[in-house]
Amino acid sequence: MPAVQETIDQVKAIDVSEYKYGFITDVEMEKPAKGLTEATVRYISARKNEPAWMLDWRLDAFRRWKTMTEPTWARVSYPEIDFQDIYYYAAPKMNGAPKSLDEVDPAILDAYKKLGIPLREQEILAGVEPQNRVAVDAVFDSVSVVTTFRAELAKAGVIFCSISDALQEHPELVRKYIGTVVPVTDNYYATLNSAVFTDGSFVFIPKGVRCPMELSTYFRINEKNTGQFERTLIIAEEGSYVSYLEGCTAPQRDENQLHAAVVELITMDNAEIKYSTVQNWYPGDANGKGGIYNFVTKRGDCRGKNSKISWTQVETGSAITWKYPSCILRGDGSRGEFYSIAVSNGMQQVDSGTKMIHLGKNTTSRIISKGISAGRSQNTYRGLVSAHRKATNARNFTNCDSLLIGNQCGAHTVPYIESKTSTATFEHEATTSKISEDQLFYCMQRGLSAEDATALIVNGFVKDVLQQLPMEFAVEAQKLISISLEGSVG
Amino acid sequence: MSAKITPMRSAAESALIERFPALKAALPGLASAREDAFATFAAAGLPTRRVEAWKYTDLRAAMREAAPLAIRPNAAEIAVALKGHSPLAGQGAVTLSFVNGYHVATKGGPPNGVSITPLAEALTGGHPLLSKIGALKLAQGDLALSLNTAFMTDGAIIHVAEDANVEGPIALRFVTSGATAVATAARVLMVVEAGATVMLVESHEGQGALAHQPNTAFEIIAGDKSVVHHVRLGLNSTGAVALSTLTADLGAETSLTSVNVALTGAVTRHQVFARFSGGNARAQINGATLLSSTQHADSTLVVEHAAEPGGESRELFRTIVDDEAAGVFQGKIIVQPHAQKTDGRMASNAVLLSEGAAMYNKPELEIFADDVACAHGATCGALDDELLFYLMSRGITKAEAEALMIESFVGAAIDFIDHEPIRDILHGLVQDWLQARAARLNAGALTVS
Numbered sequence: 001m002p003a004v005q006e007t008i009d010q011v012k013a014i015d016v017s018e019y020k021y022g023f024i025t026d027v028e029m030e031k032p033a034k035g036l037t038e039a040t041v042r043y044i045s046a047r048k049n050e051p052a053w054m055l056d057w058r059l060d061a062f063r064r065w066k067t068m069t070e071p072t073w074a075r076v077s078y079p080e081i082d083f084q085d086i087y088y089y090a091a092p093k094m095n096g097a098p099k100s101l102d103e104v105d106p107a108i109l110d111a112y113k114k115l116g117i118p119l120r121e122q123e124i125l126a127g128v129e130p131q132n133r134v135a136v137d138a139v140f141d142s143v144s145v146v147t148t149f150r151a152e153l154a155k156a157g158v159i160f161c162s163i164s165d166a167l168q169e170h171p172e173l174v175r176k177y178i179g180t181v182v183p184v185t186d187n188y189y190a191t192l193n194s195a196v197f198t199d200g201s202f203v204f205i206p207k208g209v210r211c212p213m214e215l216s217t218y219f220r221i222n223e224k225n226t227g228q229f230e231r232t233l234i235i236a237e238e239g240s241y242v243s244y245l246e247g248c249t250a251p252q253r254d255e256n257q258l259h260a261a262v263v264e265l266i267t268m269d270n271a272e273i274k275y276s277t278v279q280n281w282y283p284g285d286a287n288g289k290g291g292i293y294n295f296v297t298k299r300g301d302c303r304g305k306n307s308k309i310s311w312t313q314v315e316t317g318s319a320i321t322w323k324y325p326s327c328i329l330r331g332d333g334s335r336g337e338f339y340s341i342a343v344s345n346g347m348q349q350v351d352s353g354t355k356m357i358h359l360g361k362n363t364t365s366r367i368i369s370k371g372i373s374a375g376r377s378q379n380t381y382r383g384l385v386s387a388h389r390k391a392t393n394a395r396n397f398t399n400c401d402s403l404l405i406g407n408q409c410g411a412h413t414v415p416y417i418e419s420k421t422s423t424a425t426f427e428h429e430a431t432t433s434k435i436s437e438d439q440l441f442y443c444m445q446r447g448l449s450a451e452d453a454t455a456l457i458v459n460g461f462v463k464d465v466l467q468q469l470p471m472e473f474a475v476e477a478q479k480l481i482s483i484s485l486e487g488s489v490g
Numbered sequence: 491m492s493a494k495i496t497p498m499r500s501a502a503e504s505a506l507i508e509r510f511p512a513l514k515a516a517l518p519g520l521a522s523a524r525e526d527a528f529a530t531f532a533a534a535g536l537p538t539r540r541v542e543a544w545k546y547t548d549l550r551a552a553m554r555e556a557a558p559l560a561i562r563p564n565a566a567e568i569a570v571a572l573k574g575h576s577p578l579a580g581q582g583a584v585t586l587s588f589v590n591g592y593h594v595a596t597k598g599g600p601p602n603g604v605s606i607t608p609l610a611e612a613l614t615g616g617h618p619l620l621s622k623i624g625a626l627k628l629a630q631g632d633l634a635l636s637l638n639t640a641f642m643t644d645g646a647i648i649h650v651a652e653d654a655n656v657e658g659p660i661a662l663r664f665v666t667s668g669a670t671a672v673a674t675a676a677r678v679l680m681v682v683e684a685g686a687t688v689m690l691v692e693s694h695e696g697q698g699a700l701a702h703q704p705n706t707a708f709e710i711i712a713g714d715k716s717v718v719h720h721v722r723l724g725l726n727s728t729g730a731v732a733l734s735t736l737t738a739d740l741g742a743e744t745s746l747t748s749v750n751v752a753l754t755g756a757v758t759r760h761q762v763f764a765r766f767s768g769g770n771a772r773a774q775i776n777g778a779t780l781l782s783s784t785q786h787a788d789s790t791l792v793v794e795h796a797a798e799p800g801g802e803s804r805e806l807f808r809t810i811v812d813d814e815a816a817g818v819f820q821g822k823i824i825v826q827p828h829a830q831k832t833d834g835r836m837a838s839n840a841v842l843l844s845e846g847a848a849m850y851n852k853p854e855l856e857i858f859a860d861d862v863a864c865a866h867g868a869t870c871g872a873l874d875d876e877l878l879f880y881l882m883s884r885g886i887t888k889a890e891a892e893a894l895m896i897e898s899f900v901g902a903a904i905d906f907i908d909h910e911p912i913r914d915i916l917h918g919l920v921q922d923w924l925q926a927r928a929a930r931l932n933a934g935a936l937t938v939s
Contacts (some may be wrong), residue, residue, distance in 0.1 A: 232923050404860035407827045417851035422842035425871035
């Protein structure tokens, strides 16, 4: 059954030609020479005034990266990337680090204003309920421009700052955790990132603390010919909780730009991290010219007992997306969740999914993925669910649906399900009616159609997260999740 | 890690490459097809886990040595090979027996509308359908099929005339036998003309525990509105590394039912490549696999809907894994852009009976058309405790209750066979497997999970 008209209209409304964040901010930038050599790595490290161990770590990664080749297994195709034709660092020219927002280039502030990102604490405070406040770390190309509410968060013991600041202020914490979830050698882009990462967020939630507000990072690529290599590290100590949101946009350009990020999450006993992404990088034009290559390694490590990591992603941007937010369920009783909506238009190529690696006893995971492809795009779900021999009573439920609009596009599903213990129960379903029959029955008994009930169940939790989003395009994300699944092809 | 690795040739690969020129000269017919197929193999080598289509079956590791290609057996060897009882004996209206990949006997005359020519005869003397071998370009680049094409020794070309309603199954019995391990390469082509109905039954039997390396390939070309039933039974020698490929091209409004029952063999892989070339065809492709000890069995399936209307495909694979065995299911449904109205449903269900058992599922969809319904489901887990409890609460012992559940679980895939005696024989083999399991459990060799 083909997609319903309403869905077609909704997807059209966010077509590549409708991209709203394509403006360019004119700021004087400071950049090293193009290309990647050991000198570039040293330059970045020196600019950030990093400790010696960090430089050694970067150089080690760089040497390893030189021996590696680009992965080709994903269902994406693009011309060879010339890694020597990219600027690896670009920062707005400033006299030293800005001490307050008044020292930040007004053009940059203006850019964030256009994007609807509130950077002034007092503006947010006016008329916003304290519990609805969101702390923002704004990353502009290679540097963090500002992090709001740092002082207030510090009162609760929460560290929220850019990773560059963390390296200055809490080097011992960074050293203890960085690279422990995504090792330097993990994959081609993670290794590249390890060598040249510039900025990103660092979050540390101490034992027993429930983070008093939502944390968020807004990534903006502005400068041309520049790659963005963000690195984010979030640690939730025993019994703590944090909800973190991430948003990203970029200007409209004819060239392709590289975004290779690494995100590492760590949860200790009974801790929980909720990580949400609204990815809206420039997708290129209708003919596939320009757009961001989004090659991202995101992984969470549930180290403690009964800990939980939940990934939610709304993917509408990027020319190419190559991204598999994963959970290593190491602690007994830990839980991983992955909720994803990926919409591809124009010539976009999406190869995304998740990995749920069950190592501990009684671990559970849930994967809900919706892929919608329109135009001439290709949308692939690729996921791994595996249970180690010792992961007794592991449970997984996977549901992935795809919807095609037109027959110029493609939808693909490539799940890998590996069970090495008889006590693990894995279910992979692609039929919408198979989501919890009980819940469905409950909703339908109250007069909802099967379609509405399914949408309600699948989307209930996603909505929950998205309603918190501080960004203007959260509105679009809201629209997206209400897209009908009618006509789902499997 | 993505560092490029060019593996050294393994002993088996080197041996195959060394032997090919002499064998090519000795084997009759289709020289260029053999050469092309071998070139494909030589370029890629034996597949390892790095080859996506072989991700869960490392053939290079399983085939350390390349067993020599069997030569035509003599009368004494044939007598020894055919002495054992074949489970499907007497089921065929006509039964062709093959020993080590060579046709040795035919029992019964071909039914009306059917002509059968041994492949070796066709390769030497020519045959109008010879050019159809491999002509449909299905499973291109597949390494098991390439090796079969390069080394095929004998087999059969079966032709079913237009509108023929063939009485009784055509049975093919393949026995691998010998004092030392051998490789075999039998090939069967069946061309079913429009409107015909036919049933083909193949059984693969191996004696003892030798590490034979049978590699068989079946090609079915089903004409418009034809009905084809296919049953395959895998009873290889317990040490065998056995490969088998079925390619099927379906014309408009055809119906294909294929059921594979895999029981013995150390490492086995059965692959099905089906293409819906005509509109509104229908296929039911099933597999029932029962594994114990350290067996490894792979079922790989590619179903391509390439015509409009896209037709209907149903795949049901049931796997029982006991002891330290491992089961693999890789299934892919491809829907081409114009294959609108395709309705495809694929299910792989596995039950793991012991702690050391493993199951790998990869049910893929590749969809390019927007007005289709495709679903895939994959489950694996232990036997349902509640069902077990229900049965036990009614006075059935745990062992019996488990047996009942296993029997009905795999039986669901076998029940699609539209031939009662053969269906019963296969159910019987499942029961034999269950009895052997009960004996193992009674001997205390293993504990029930």
